Amino acid sequence: MNLEGKQQIWKDYQKDIADDRYYYARSCIRQTFFPGSEWAYLDILGNKLGKTVFDDPRHTTCTGIGYHSDVVPVETIMTVVARHFALMTEAGFENITPSCITSFGIYTEILHTWEQHPEWEEKTRDFLWKATKREFKKPKNLAHTSDVIYKFRNEIAAQKKYSLTDVHTGQPLRVVDHIGCHYAKMFPSKGIGGAEFPAVLSGMVNAWGGESIDYPERRHCCGFGFRNYLVMANRGFSVANSKKKFESMQPYEPDFIVTNCPGCAMFLDKWQYTISEMEGTTYGPNGYGIPVLTYEEMAALVLGYDPWEIGLQMHQVSVDPLLEKMGISYDPEAKYKNIRGENIGRPQCPTYLKV
Amino acid sequence: MNFWGFSISEARVIDYDKNDKTLAQIMATEVPSSKLCIGCGGCTATCSAGNLTEFNIRKLQMLAKRGENKELQTQLHKCMLCGKCLLVCPRGVDTRRMIWSMLRFINS
Numbered sequence: 001m002n003l004e005g006k007q008q009i010w011k012d013y014q015k016d017i018a019d020d021r022y023y024y025a026r027s028c029i030r031q032t033f034f035p036g037s038e039w040a041y042l043d044i045l046g047n048k049l050g051k052t053v054f055d056d057p058r059h060t061t062c063t064g065i066g067y068h069s070d071v072v073p074v075e076t077i078m079t080v081v082a083r084h085f086a087l088m089t090e091a092g093f094e095n096i097t098p099s100c101i102t103s104f105g106i107y108t109e110i111l112h113t114w115e116q117h118p119e120w121e122e123k124t125r126d127f128l129w130k131a132t133k134r135e136f137k138k139p140k141n142l143a144h145t146s147d148v149i150y151k152f153r154n155e156i157a158a159q160k161k162y163s164l165t166d167v168h169t170g171q172p173l174r175v176v177d178h179i180g181c182h183y184a185k186m187f188p189s190k191g192i193g194g195a196e197f198p199a200v201l202s203g204m205v206n207a208w209g210g211e212s213i214d215y216p217e218r219r220h221c222c223g224f225g226f227r228n229y230l231v232m233a234n235r236g237f238s239v240a241n242s243k244k245k246f247e248s249m250q251p252y253e254p255d256f257i258v259t260n261c262p263g264c265a266m267f268l269d270k271w272q273y274t275i276s277e278m279e280g281t282t283y284g285p286n287g288y289g290i291p292v293l294t295y296e297e298m299a300a301l302v303l304g305y306d307p308w309e310i311g312l313q314m315h316q317v318s319v320d321p322l323l324e325k326m327g328i329s330y331d332p333e334a335k336y337k338n339i340r341g342e343n344i345g346r347p348q349c350p351t352y353l354k355v
Numbered sequence: 356m357n358f359w360g361f362s363i364s365e366a367r368v369i370d371y372d373k374n375d376k377t378l379a380q381i382m383a384t385e386v387p388s389s390k391l392c393i394g395c396g397g398c399t400a401t402c403s404a405g406n407l408t409e410f411n412i413r414k415l416q417m418l419a420k421r422g423e424n425k426e427l428q429t430q431l432h433k434c435m436l437c438g439k440c441l442l443v444c445p446r447g448v449d450t451r452r453m454i455w456s457m458l459r460f461i462n463s
């Protein structure tokens with residue numbers, strides 16, 4: 001393939017990301033399991049980058065998990081999404097930025113369906129009007145929040161307090177990334193780098209001083225797969241997918257995993273505990289796991305946020321060794337204290353996984 | 356301790372780097388005609404042992420060629436070495452000799 005051809009292909013995998021004025025759509029999973037992540041994102045965008053983001057309390061779940069598990073019909077999810085667009089329109093915004101990869105996939109799929117089948121858009125407008133007396137304009141720009149951070153990665157690098165480097169050796173940290181399947185596998189042209197050349201996270205890693213590792217199973221699913229996990233009999237299949245990824249990345253001795261999907265962050269973090277209990281296997285050095293960060297947490301650490309303020313104590317796999325490597329000063333005593341300084345209690349210790 | 360009510364599923368990926376191909380190599384040298392098999396299943400259809408049990412000679416030789424030898428150990432002894440499969444094979448594979456060669460390998 002000549003250079004012209006490569007450049008042509010790469011062009012297909014670029015996307016327009018709005019500059020400012022984002023309507024924010026929260027993620028059910030992220031705000032439950034990694035609440036500090038969404039807070040950090042809003043704080044970085046608002047206070048570090050000076051952007052306007054509207055965090056709308058009236059916004060609800062997109063029902064994507066129910067839709068992919070065959071319990072929410074397509075008419076329902078389209079109407080729910082139409083309501084989100086109506087809230088965005090009412091608030092005077094045109095750019096929607098979901099925090100969840102599932103929502104991002106849902107919005108992309110629905111907008112695409114309406115483009116191909118305008119009668120479905122008409123039907124949905126009718127449902128929404130009957131149900132809520134609301135009308136909507138379709139978003140001018142749809143970008144995942146990781147796209148937004150990717151867009152401003154150099155601005156963040158300019159303000160960074162810490163680098164993704166090992167302060168003891170001076171070497172860049174070895175980072176393995178995991179891109180949510182619904183980010184670019186359904187509509188490759190909607191994700192930076194598409195499904196084959198995922199660049200949204202590695203772009204951040206490289207910009208902030210780390211080294212991105214292209215491990216063999218990088219593009220493999222984390223195993224969440226909605227009904228794979230929701231039906232207990234299928235969970236063995238779900239965890240097997242994560243295990244395949246861990247086994248593939250372990251030989252590269254990664255310092256941490258970074259993901260852009262809330263579900264993937266949760267599974268890659270918590271399955272390490274499950275696998276350790278079931279098989280006694282841990283994937284990090286000396287009985288520790290491989291820490292899992294969301295890209296917001298990674299950005300926040302680079303910008304010098306307090307690890308406990310962004311909720312890193314909520315992770316199953318301990319991030320303390322990573323903080324030490326990066327030379328981040330933190331108070332170990334404050335790990336299990338809330339914002340008022342009260343003790344929130346320590347989690348029970350796993351049998352094998354060191355925390 | 357597993358208190359989850361499920362366990363980790365085993366991958367069904369055929370990993371040619373990890374699988375033991377010794378048997379496949381021995382079979383190819385000892386019974387060169389085994390390389391002519393087209394997997395039609397004629398041998399399995401005519402096999403008396405396969406009629407009465409889950410024994411499936413076409414499947415077993417395919418597994419052996421992939422280096423997945425686990426199932427062979429529990430199945431191969433069901434063959435009576437009657438040679439009916441030999442008579443129907445459209446490719447002239449010496450199936451009985453092939454089975455004999457697999458059995459020898461497993462028992463050694």
Ligand code: SF4
Nearest residue numbers: 402434435437438440
């Ligand atoms: S030789 Fe074995 S495999 Fe072939 S027909 Fe007889 S019992 Fe079946």
Ligand code: SF4
Nearest residue numbers: 392393395396398444
């Ligand atoms: S009958 Fe012959 S060609 Fe057909 S599967 Fe059996 S050995 Fe192979």
